[in-house]
Every structure is written in structure tokens, then in C-alpha cells.
Amino acid sequence: MRIAHVYNHGKYAGELKETDGGTYEFTYDPSYLADKENSPVSLRLPLQKETSKSNTLFPFFDGLIPEGWMLDLATKNWKLDQRDRMGLLMVACEDCIGSVTIKGTRA
16 A cells, blocks of 8 residues: 655645555545635545545646656656556655655555
8 A cells, every 4th residue: 555645735635555466545534624724635526524436536636746847857766657546646746846746655
């Protein structure tokens, strides 16, 4: 299982998991949900207590991964397969353009 910590506007928003079975789960942190000033990380991932599940990496997170020459550079530097979307997200999106950043860990 791989886990990515998701931050929105610098605040810890929740956890994205890639399960051993290859599915994905995103869960908002309860303290993030409790603050009514916080916004969802994506319109497709509304603020909710329930875990969102998907058979593929959620399109919002996949869209954070670099493309073109930046993707080529990332895959060469970190020796990752371009099809390893979770791996790329975890290493290449710690300093993304926009409000969301990702910090990856392994479980």
C-alpha cells in the first residue's frame, strides 16, 4: 500500500491511498472537514466523511502529474515507469502549481 498526504492551501486535507489490490481511496481528515473555511481539493472530491473510491487514480490527482519533457525528466531522474501514476504523483507533485501539494509515504 502506498499513501500520499494531500495538502490544500498548506493545510493537511486528507490521505490518498493506493491499495495492494491497485484501487484508490481518498479520505478527508476530520479536522479539515471541521473547519468550514476549507474547500474541497477538487469538485469531484466533495467535502465528506465517506471515503471516495476508484479503480483508477482519480482524474484530479492524475492531472497534477507533469507531461511532455517534464514527465520524461521525472521518470529518468526517479527511475519510474510512466504508467506508475501513484509513484509519479508522490515524487513529482510535492511542489505543484496551484493550491494542492502531495507528500508521499510508503506503508
